[in-house]
Amino acid sequence: MxxxxxxxxxxxxxxxxxxxxxxxxxxxxxxxxxxxxxxxxxxxxxxxxxxxxxxxxxxxxxxxxxxxxxxxxxxxxxxxxxxxxxxxxxxxxxxxxxxxxxxxxxxxxxxxxxxxxxxxxxxxxxxxxxxxxxxxPCSNYRVHSQGLGRVERASIVQQHPELQGISESLAHDFPVISIAGGLYFIPVEIELLETMASLRPARPPPDATKVLDEGFSGALGGTMFYHELSSTDDAHRFRVRRMTSIGEEDLATGSAACAFSVWQSQVRSRERPEAGLEKKTIRYEIEQGVEMGRRSEIIVDVTLNDDLRPKKVILSGHxxxxxxxxxxx
The missing domain is CATH 3.10.310.10 (Diaminopimelate Epimerase; Chain A, domain 1)
Known part of the structure; x- marks a missing residue:
């Protein structure tokens, strides 16, 4: 039977x-x-x-x-x-x-x-x-190794040779960020949308495991390329592409969008302390998957505490x- x-x-x-x-x-x-x-x-x-x-x-x-x-x-x-x-x-x-x-x-x-x-x-x-x-949940947000651990530009370019011609326009190195345990992201700014369109998934991705904080062993991650489309004090719009740790591209990544948006709020607050941005809720509108033919629209609202730690993170979408x-x- x-x-x-x-x-x-x-x-x-x-x-x-x-x-x-x-x-x-x-x-x-x-x-x-x-x-x-x-x-x-x-x-x-x-x-x-x-x-x-x-x-x-x-x-x-x-x-x-x-x-x-x-x-x-x-x-x-x-x-x-x-x-x-x-x-x-x-x-x-x-x-x-x-x-x-x-x-x-x-x-x-x-x-x-x-x-x-x-x-x-x-x-x-x-x-x-x-x-x-x-x-x-954002209490576990962090820039790994207290912000001291970085992924060097050469590592990114090695995995994405299509960046070779514009490598000097990239930052020298990049942080590794997380919004929750088990996930990490490497944000890399790209100046031109044409360059964004040329990117291809890479395997293996740049090695960030050496700078991950304790408790993140075995975390999944990848590189998040971004290009700013528009910006005001209260709202910012980005085009992003996220390459995963298994050599694929993700159509839409809410966790990466959340980590990225908190990090952006922190960077902008430190660059403009006189603006009091940490006292405001800043909206991030993120489009992803455009180059894959399946556009996604992600919204993240971020409010920081006075110490620039995330106070509230709201992810929204249809x-x-x-x-x-x-x-x-």
Whole structure:
């Protein structure tokens, strides 16, 4: 007698866009009941994530015993890349939040909580615009090795020879930044959009492991190239491309956008102390995936404390539901 197979419902979203099929970063949200959450193994979660082959896949747990079905506004979420489980990622947070507001929370709900390994993430939806927002855990933000550890320009150019001709216009070295454990990013400014368009993924990426702080061993990372499109005191717009540590390019990276936006606020506050920027909430509008043919629009609002540590980081974006189905494992 053969054992019955596990059947799991899933929904796919294009995240950081309200234009389905043509834009955004795909995310699969796998719905777990109390029973299937006990039956599914970590290895099966890895297999499912690899089968979808998206940058991340999430597994959303059922309501807890203390909640009333249909009115529960707190859910646990597991986030998987194709290779490992991670504590936090931005586009899975926005996409999973969209699923919760569409199918889980009461139709009048405007807010809720996702419980990830990085901690509780408060989520909200603007019922007028459909914009999903998430308060991102930022207590673990850092510029690694107290800002002293840097990745040299030569290392970046070696991995991206298309930069050889403009290498002198690059900074001498670059910081390594993180918004949460398990993830790091190397921000590299590019002066011309034409240069941005010429970039290609590189494997392996520049080695940043020597400057990562304690507790970040095994972290996933990569290089985040950016070009500033426009700027005011209260808002900045960037085009970015993020090359991952497995030799791929990411369509849209909310965690990188959050780390980058905090770092930008810190840099600008130090450069212009008289402007009192640390007392303001600064908005960063980030477009990504343009060169890949799938534009994403990411919004990050950053407020700093007086010591320039992040006080509040809000990640926002739209998510378009594009597919539903059932997995049989």
């Amino acid at each position: 053969t054992s019955s197979k596990l059947r799991l419902k899933y929904t796919v979203f294009d995240v950081f866009t309200n234009t389905p099929w043509a834009q955004g970063n795909p995310l699969a949200v796998i719905q777990l009941t109390k029973e299937t959450a006990k039956q599914i193994s970590q290895e099966q979660k890895h297999l499912i994530a690899r089968e979808f082959n998206f940058s991340e896949t999430t597994f959303l747990h059922d309501y807890s015993d203390g909640d009333t079905e249909g009115h529960a506004t707190k859910r646990t979420v597991d986030i998987f890349t194709k290779t490992k489980q991670i504590p936090f990622a931005g586009h899975p947070t926005i996409g999973t939040a969209a699923y919760c507001f569409n199918h889980v929370f009461h139709h009048d709900s405007e807010g809720g909580i996702l419980i990830a390994k990085a901690g509780e993430i408060h989520i909200r939806r603007d019922r007028g615009t459909g914009l999903i927002g998430a308060d991102i 998510a378009a539901e594009v597919m539903k189905g059932e997995l049989i494992i």
